Amino acid sequence: MNKAELIDEVQNHLGAETSKAAAERAVEAVLAAVGRGLRRDREVSLVGFGAFAVATRAARRGYNPHTQRPMKIRAMKTIRFKAGLALKAAV
Numbered sequence: 001m002n003k004a005e006l007i008d009e010v011q012n013h014l015g016a017e018t019s020k021a022a023a024e025r026a027v028e029a030v031l032a033a034v035g036r037g038l039r040r041d042r043e044v045s046l047v048g049f050g051a052f053a054v055a056t057r058a059a060r061r062g063y064n065p066h067t068q069r070p071m072k073i074r075a076m077k078t079i080r081f082k083a084g085l086a087l088k089a090a091v
Helices: 003-014 020-041 085-090
Strands: 043-046 050-057 060-063 070-073 076-083
Touching: 003 020, 020 043, 020 050
Parallel strands: none
Antiparallel strands: 043 050, 050 076, 060 070
């Protein structure tokens, strides 16, 4: 499912009186709120769905696949997701 399909699904769930533009604004609002929550609190937990958390990936050595030479990969922040029980049961 891509973003357009998610918007269609939200519109269908909310009912025929909801416009596609309103469904798109709702999806955008949720995604923006998750992003702000990760920046501010470093974790967003949605009971039943799962939890998003900021994690730090340590620096490590890798290799360039084109030249086969070793290279340094810098430490970086990444986002981890842990699925909740209801989501696991649905899949």
